[in-house]
Amino acid sequence: MDSVLLFSLLLIAVAIGWALGVRSGKSKASLRKPDWFPSQEELLGNHSEGFVQKLLESSRDAETLDLALRIGRSLREKGETHRAIQFHQNLLARTDLSQSVLNDVELELALDYFHAGLNDRSENILIKLSVLSAEAVGKPALETLVRLYEEEGEWQKIVDFHDGRRPAFEGNLRRSVSHAACELAIEALDSGNYLDARKFCRKALKIDGRCARAQAVQGDMAFRHQEPREAIRCYLKAIELDPNCLAALLDRLIVAFRAVGDDRGLYIHLKDVAPEINYIPALVSMVEVQAPHAGFDAAVDAYLERLSNRPSHYGFVACMGLLARNNRQLSESQLRTAYDILRRLDAKEPRFFCSHCGFEGRQFRWRCPSCNNWSTFKPFTSRTSSLSNFKDL
Ligand SMILES: [Zn+2]
Structure with a gap:
C-alpha cells in the first residue's frame, strides 16, 4: 500500500481514538448506544464495500463525516476514482446532512469527476459551487474550474468567467x-x-x-x-x-x-539582466557582442569571471563551444581560471556509486551505507545512460 496513504489512515485512526475519548467523556447515553466505529484493521484494510457502506450509514456528526470525506478522498488518490464517485454519490443521497456538508461532498464529487476525465459533470458542479462565499468550498471550486479549463485549452471560458466574477x-x-x-x-x-x-x-x-x-x-x-x-x-x-x-x-x-x-544597446541591456539570472546563452551572447569592440580575450575574461562566481557545467561547455566556433584558445591565465572552475565542479561529483541502490559517494566502501549490501560499489562514470529521461533533449 502507498506509504502516504498508510500514514494518512494512521492519522485518521488516531483522530478517531481521540473522538471516541471525547464522546465517552461527554455522554453516558452515547456509551449505551454506541455508533459504529471502524477498527484500525478496517481503516488499514482495502476499504471493502461492507466497510464503506457502514461508514456511510454511521456518519452522523462532524468527526465521522470528516472521516468519511477523508476516506472518499483517499479512494480517489489511490486511483479508485469510480469507487470514490459511488461513495460521494451515496453520501449526497442522504437526507440528514446539512447544506454545508452537502457542499463539501459535492466538491469532492466534482474532483472525482475531474480525475475520471468526466469534465462536463465536474464543470457543472464547480460552476454551481464557485459562487458560494464559503472559503473552503467556493475558492477551491473556482481554482479547480480554472484548472479544468486550462487542461481543455478553453482560454476564452476562463476570461469570460473572470469577467462575470x-x-x-x-x-x-x-x-x-x-x-x-x-x-x-x-x-x-x-x-x-x-x-x-x-x-x-x-x-x-x-x-x-x-x-x-x-x-x-x-x-x-x-x-x-x-x-x-x-x-x-x-x-x-x-x-x-x-x-x-x-x-x-x-x-x-x-x-x-x-x-x-545597436550592438552597444544590446550589450548594455544583456549586462543588466544576464548575470543576475545567470542565463548562460545570454552570457555567451554578451561575449559575441563585446568581442569586436573590446577584443575576444577581454570578453572571455569577463565571461570566465562570471562563471567563476557561479560555476556550472553548462557554462563551461558553452565557453568551450564559444572558443571552438571562433577558432580560439584560452590564454595561460584563462586556463588557470578554467582549471579552478572545473576543479570546483568536480569537487561535487561522486567518485563511486552503489550498483544496487544508486547511492553515490566520494569514498570507496565495501558495504553500502544506504542499502547495507556488500561489494556493490563501483567507480562512477557518468549519468549518460539516464539522459534519455530528459524530454528536452
Ligand atoms: Zn546501496
Missing part, C-alpha cells in the same frame, strides 16, 4: 486569467488576426499589470511587422517585469537589436 479572482487565479488572455492573443497572432491579438494583450495587462508575457506577445507582434524598435521596447518591458523571460526572448531580442544596428 471579477472580485473572486485574486493572486494566482488572476495570473491564470492573464495567461489565458495571452494564450488567446497568441492564437489570434498565429492566425494573422492582429486586432484581436492586441485586444487580448491589453486584456491580459488590465487583469495583471505585471504580466510580462503580454508585453512579450506585443513585442512578437511588432517583430512580425518588421518594427524592431517597437519589438525591442516591448521585449525590454517584459524583461523588466520578469528578468527570467529573457530566456524566451533572447534570440528575437538579438535579431531586433541587430536590425537597428
Whole structure:
C-alpha cells in the first residue's frame, strides 16, 4: 500500500481514538448506544464495500463525516476514482446532512469527476459551487474550474468567467486569467488576426499589470511587422517585469537589436539582466557582442569571471563551444581560471556509486551505507545512460 496513504489512515485512526475519548467523556447515553466505529484493521484494510457502506450509514456528526470525506478522498488518490464517485454519490443521497456538508461532498464529487476525465459533470458542479462565499468550498471550486479549463485549452471560458466574477479572482487565479488572455492573443497572432491579438494583450495587462508575457506577445507582434524598435521596447518591458523571460526572448531580442544596428544597446541591456539570472546563452551572447569592440580575450575574461562566481557545467561547455566556433584558445591565465572552475565542479561529483541502490559517494566502501549490501560499489562514470529521461533533449 502507498506509504502516504498508510500514514494518512494512521492519522485518521488516531483522530478517531481521540473522538471516541471525547464522546465517552461527554455522554453516558452515547456509551449505551454506541455508533459504529471502524477498527484500525478496517481503516488499514482495502476499504471493502461492507466497510464503506457502514461508514456511510454511521456518519452522523462532524468527526465521522470528516472521516468519511477523508476516506472518499483517499479512494480517489489511490486511483479508485469510480469507487470514490459511488461513495460521494451515496453520501449526497442522504437526507440528514446539512447544506454545508452537502457542499463539501459535492466538491469532492466534482474532483472525482475531474480525475475520471468526466469534465462536463465536474464543470457543472464547480460552476454551481464557485459562487458560494464559503472559503473552503467556493475558492477551491473556482481554482479547480480554472484548472479544468486550462487542461481543455478553453482560454476564452476562463476570461469570460473572470469577467462575470471579477472580485473572486485574486493572486494566482488572476495570473491564470492573464495567461489565458495571452494564450488567446497568441492564437489570434498565429492566425494573422492582429486586432484581436492586441485586444487580448491589453486584456491580459488590465487583469495583471505585471504580466510580462503580454508585453512579450506585443513585442512578437511588432517583430512580425518588421518594427524592431517597437519589438525591442516591448521585449525590454517584459524583461523588466520578469528578468527570467529573457530566456524566451533572447534570440528575437538579438535579431531586433541587430536590425537597428545597436550592438552597444544590446550589450548594455544583456549586462543588466544576464548575470543576475545567470542565463548562460545570454552570457555567451554578451561575449559575441563585446568581442569586436573590446577584443575576444577581454570578453572571455569577463565571461570566465562570471562563471567563476557561479560555476556550472553548462557554462563551461558553452565557453568551450564559444572558443571552438571562433577558432580560439584560452590564454595561460584563462586556463588557470578554467582549471579552478572545473576543479570546483568536480569537487561535487561522486567518485563511486552503489550498483544496487544508486547511492553515490566520494569514498570507496565495501558495504553500502544506504542499502547495507556488500561489494556493490563501483567507480562512477557518468549519468549518460539516464539522459534519455530528459524530454528536452
Ligand atoms: Zn546501496
